[in-house]
Amino acid sequence: MSTTIDSRIAKLEASLKQAKAQKQKIEARKRAVESKQKRALDTRKKILIGAAIQSMIERGQWSADNLQKIMDQTLVRDDDRALFNLPPKATSNG
Known part of the structure; x- marks a missing residue:
């Protein structure tokens, strides 16, 4: 009987380990998406700042x-x- 309990515990531990690995993978993917979005927003902001300054120069305001x-x-x-x-x-x- 002890063998079946040990076997069951081993299966559950393996399942837990697999679930933890999957969770880490999902979290890493989420961080990558957030980082990409942050870079895209930063790039967009820089483009808009440049466009605003360029417009001011064209209008003679700067x-x-x-x-x-x-x-x-x-x-x-x-x-x-x-x-x-x-x-x-x-x-x-x-």
Whole structure:
């Protein structure tokens, strides 16, 4: 009789282990979806900020020179800087 109880306990423990693994997988998938949504919202926000600033420049409410100065101070990557006709950033090798 002890063998059947031990066998049943082993089956239940295996089932519990499988259920826990499935729960972890579901939670990981949920976190991945939330992270993707957060990145998408962040990207959308940046696009809208850029569109607003660009619109203000076109209407003469904000100086294009101000934008150029901000981009020069902010951008580090050469390909990003090239989009704004900025020279590559000098890098220090020390």
